[in-house]
Amino acid sequence: MKNLTFLFVSLAALLLAGCQSLDISDERPNNVQYIEKTDAAWQTHLQKIKAIKAYSASGQLGYISAKERFSSRFDWQYNNPRAYTLFLSSTISSSTLKFQMHANGMTISDNKGNQRSEADAKMxxxxxxxxxxxxxxxxxWLKGEPNERADYKVGANHLLAGFGYPIDGTLWTADYLNYHTDQSVALPKDILLKNAEQTLKIRVDSWKY
Incomplete structure (x- = not known):
């Protein structure tokens, strides 16, 4: 098991180290104008977002913590909470990691034949x-749908601007910096997710739904 974990960690370091950093600021914006959640255009958009049950998105993500700092290409394919797949890949090699969620938990595999499964996906x-x-x-969060019981804000563009959401005693914040507006439903382009110890920057290049 230790040897397998070492192989995965080595591969992860290889594929994640070669990607360029995202040109998304680490700092939350402070000049955003908000409108009421009861805004008719927002409520119409929210219903459209909720109607998107299965979808895929691809782009680039960057991750920053005290122990880790990397960026990678990603491909996210979502069907339901027990059936989704996340691919991470390098821009300079053929190395890939595949995270596949299924009824019994999560399986991680790579293009070298290594594989590992656990019931606890986060772990x-x-x-x-x-x-x-x-x-x-x-x-x-990726498609810009807030928990309606959470503290969320709607921007002057009638789209989700940001929110704060506590998970296991940790407050996560999200800021939606840019949207793809040239499609039937406006979906996020640049997202900044943060808590006190971690920052996740996401740029979505394409959506399919």
Whole structure:
């Protein structure tokens, strides 16, 4: 098991180290104008977002913590909370990591034939790559759908501007910096996710739904 973990960690370091940093600021914006959550255009958009159950997105992500700092290409394919796949890949080699969620937990595999499965998906992601992100919420956060019981803000563009959401005693904040507006439903382009110890910068290049 230790040898397998070492192989995964070595591969993760290889594929993640070669990617350029995202040109998204680490700092939260402070000049955003907000409108009421009851805004009709926002409520219409929110219903469209909720109607998107299965979708895929691809782009680049950057991760920063006291112990880790990396960026990678990503491909996210989501069907439901127990059926989704996250691919991480290098821009300078053929190395890939595949995170596949299924009924019994998560399986991580690479293009070298290594594989590891655990019931605790967050633990596995933290052990192999070093990321500690809320996978249970990631699917809705990525498409710009807030928890309606959470503290969220709507921007003057009638789209989600940001929110704060506590998970296991840790407050996560999200800021939606730019959107793809040249499609039937406006979906996020640049997202900044943060807590006191971690920063996750996401740029989505393309959406399919």
């Amino acid at each position: 596995l992601l933290r052990e192999i790559v070093g990321m500690d992100i809320p996978l249970e919420q990631f699917a809705t």
